Amino acid sequence: MSTSSSGTTSSAFVVALDVGGTSMKGGLVSDSGAVLLSERRLTPRADGPEAVVTAISDFISHLAAAGDGAPAGVGLAVPGLVSEDAALYAANLGWRDVPATDFTTLDIPVMLGHDVRTGGLAESILGAGRGLSDFLFLPIGTGIAGASIIRGEPYGGSSGWAGEIGHTPVFPDGEQCACGQFGCLETYASAASVGRRYSQRAGVEGAKAEQVVTSDDPIAIEVWDEAVEALSLALATYTLLLDPSVIVLGGGLAEAGPALFDPVRTRLVKRLAFREAPPLIPAALGVDAGMLGAALLGWRAAGRPELGPDWTVDVRSAPLVS
Numbered sequence: 591m592s593t594s595s596s597g598t599t600s601s602a603f604v605v606a607l608d609v610g611g612t613s614m615k616g617g618l619v620s621d622s623g624a625v626l627l628s629e630r631r632l633t634p635r636a637d638g639p640e641a642v643v644t645a646i647s648d649f650i651s652h653l654a655a656a657g658d659g660a661p662a663g664v665g666l667a668v669p670g671l672v673s674e675d676a677a678l679y680a681a682n683l684g685w686r687d688v689p690a691t692d693f694t695t696l697d698i699p700v701m702l703g704h705d706v707r708t709g710g711l712a713e714s715i716l717g718a719g720r721g722l723s724d725f726l727f728l729p730i731g732t733g734i735a736g737a738s739i740i741r742g743e744p745y746g747g748s749s750g751w752a753g754e755i756g757h758t759p760v761f762p763d764g765e766q767c768a769c770g771q772f773g774c775l776e777t778y779a780s781a782a783s784v785g786r787r788y789s790q791r792a793g794v795e796g797a798k799a800e801q802v803v804t805s806d807d808p809i810a811i812e813v814w815d816e817a818v819e820a821l822s823l824a825l826a827t828y829t830l831l832l833d834p835s836v837i838v839l840g841g842g843l844a845e846a847g848p849a850l851f852d853p854v855r856t857r858l859v860k861r862l863a864f865r866e867a868p869p870l871i872p873a874a875l876g877v878d879a880g881m882l883g884a885a886l887l888g889w890r891a892a893g894r895p896e897l898g899p900d901w902t903v904d905v906r907s908a909p910l911v912s
């Protein structure tokens with residue numbers, strides 16, 4: 591803690607929390623980007639929307655108490671439709687119009703961010719997109735959603751729904767997606783979909799995407815080929831629309847490395863006739879992107895939006911404490 595010239599005390603850390611449907615990752619991050627503490631707790635989604643809000647508030651208080659003095663701010667990355675000061679709608683958590691102030695009992699400024707866009711903010715300022723003003727951050731995990739970084743900031747669109755590239759239709763009249771539409775990218779290319787589609791066709795239970803990607807079984811090759819095709823179609827469309835300098839692939843499926851990057855790159859290059867394909871590069875911050883982005887939001891809430899560009903982040907995963 592330091593004392594400002596006005597005589598009031600100011601804190602040198604914020605509380606950062608990345609709220610997922612399964613677990614929440616929280617930490618304390620200093621004004622120089624040091625992760626002073628990081629912990630993970632399960633999200634009590636089965637207990638209802640209010641229980642999750644209470645669990646977040648308890649987690650924030652717990653983290654804040656571990657710091658030296660009071661935190662300067664709180665940054666929260668949450669799923670769904672989000673504004674800076676309210677979680678407007680989250681289907682998987684049952685939220686509707688939850689104000690940011692409901693997430694903590696502490697008297698400190700809070701800023702909310704959309705989970706994927708907050709991860710994109712972190713990749714933009716601290717990770718693979720450092721120094722780039724326009725790129726796509728595309729984590730491929732259980733689902734697929736992107737963050738369009740435009741002029742250095744994640745773009746939310748007119749109503750906050752920007753980035754739903756996972757639900758762009760890539761195959762006309764294709765398989766129905768959980769969202770209700772047909773032929774969505776996510777239905778073919780998310781890690782969950784690759785595992786599910788192989789399981790259905792091969793008549794096995796619970797296949798994982800990582801097994802499908804590396805298998806030489808003809809059914810696996812076919813399922814993976816369709817995933818690659820779907821991704822290259824969506825990325826060609828994105829490239830033509832927004833001219834990204836790079837495409838940053840993250841999430842669990844990006845762990846497949848060359849087995850993902852090489853065929854998608856080849857097909858993307860082939861699809862584009864009159865312009866070059868942007869390089870595909872791996873995300874740098876892994877599962878910490880959301881929490882680190884939330885820390886940047888916490889510092890913005892505290893009136894320090896300039897923090898971040900000179901941080902050196904030490905990326906490591908937090909143990910699960912529940």
Ligand SMILES: [Zn+2]
Nearest residue numbers: 757767769774
């Ligand atoms: Zn869909």
